[in-house]
Amino acid sequence: MCRVIAIANQKGGCAKTSTSINLGIGLVRLGKRVLLVDNDPQGHLTLGLGFPKNLRVTLKNMMENIIMGVEFDPKEAILNHKEGVDLVPSNKLLTGMDMSLITVEDREKVLKEYLELLEDDYDYIIIDCMPSLGMLTVNAMTAADSVLIPVPPQYYAADGLVELLKVVKNTKKRYNPEIEIEGILFTMDASRYNNAKRNKKAVIDAYGAELRIFEDTIPRSEAIAETASEGISIFAYDKKSKGADSYEKLALEVLNHGKKGK
Ligand SMILES: Nc1ncnc2c1ncn2[C@@H]1O[C@H](COP(=O)(O)OP(=O)(O)O)[C@@H](O)[C@H]1O
Ligand SMILES: [Mg+2]
Structure with a gap:
């Protein structure tokens, strides 16, 4: 069965896109079939995987086909x-989608309906969300089995x-x-500094009882x-790096989590 995970946080620069890429490829390396979905008009996931900006067929066209009900x-x-x-992939042409969805019937379900057409081919579908809580993000959450939240341990992170x-x-x-929180993932962690430690503790104190916080x-x-x-x-960049090790551990945790998280 396919499991759909939305990577979301309305703040920019908290490693949503980096986590989408490295968790996705981490799961591929564990033998899973993985589809990444660039749900951000900035197209960082598309660029980050080395594809160009000016692609002709993107998520936008797929969502439009669903909206229009065409074959x-x-x-x-x-x-x-x-x-x-x-x-x-996506690019800036997705920008108008947040607005055009407003007049669509069942507007929160468009992405879900599209991904349902693909889920037989994949074990995991990972949706990289944009830094906002608008209609595209609501679409991702409606399509998702779970939400994974990357959080850099900075001041106000818990807020x-x-x-x-x-x-x-x-x-x-x-x-x-059915939606669950997959977990909170601390990213860009500089644990050797007291500041990062303090900020992580604030998040753990506020949410640790209620939500899963990834150990690694x-x-x-x-x-x-x-x-x-x-x-x-x-x-591919540096298999032996600490970063590779940490994303491998995350992929394993996600794999073992299945549907039984809190
Ligand atoms: N663990 C990390 N350590 C250092 N820099 C990182 C790390 N993860 C991501 N970055 C960098 O931080 C910036 C923001 O990351 P990104 O994944 O694009 O965040 P988001 O998608 O949440 O905006 C990018 O330049 C990215 O390369
Ligand atoms: Mg991003």
Whole structure:
């Protein structure tokens, strides 16, 4: 069965896209069939996997086909990355989608309906969300079995989670009763500094009883930051790095989590 995971946090720069790439390819390396979905008009996931900005067929076209109810090939947009992961790409043409969805009937379900056409072909579908809690993110949460929340241990990190968790709760109530929180993942972690430790503790104190917080964190790492411009994962960039090790552990945790998390 296919498991759909949305990677979400309305803050920019918290490693949503890096986590989508490295968790996705981490799962491929564990023998899983994985589709990544670029649900951000910035197209960072598409660029980060080395594909160009000006692709003709993207997520936008697929969602439009669903909205219009026409017959179409749902695989037409899919690109194959050399590390074995597949991608539904996006670019700035997706920008208008948040607005045009407003007038669509069942507007929160468009992405879900599209991904349902693909789920027989994959064990995991990972949706990289944009830094907002608008209609595209609600679509991702409606399509998802779970939400994974990357959080850099910075000051106020716990604060930003309030709004995000409200949207998850609302989506659960209205559109997707099955949705779970996959977990909070600390990213860009600099544990050797007291500041990071303090900020992690604040998040754990606020949410640890209620939500799963991944034991292994993703370290702040120059290597991870550099992979984006290379179009490859941390595994291809430096298999022996701490970053690769941490994303491998995350992939294993996600794999073992299955459907039985809190
Ligand atoms: N563990 C990390 N250590 C250092 N830099 C990172 C790490 N993860 C991501 N980055 C860098 O931080 C920036 C933001 O990451 P990104 O994944 O694009 O975040 P988001 O998708 O949440 O906006 C990018 O330049 C990325 O290369
Ligand atoms: Mg991003």
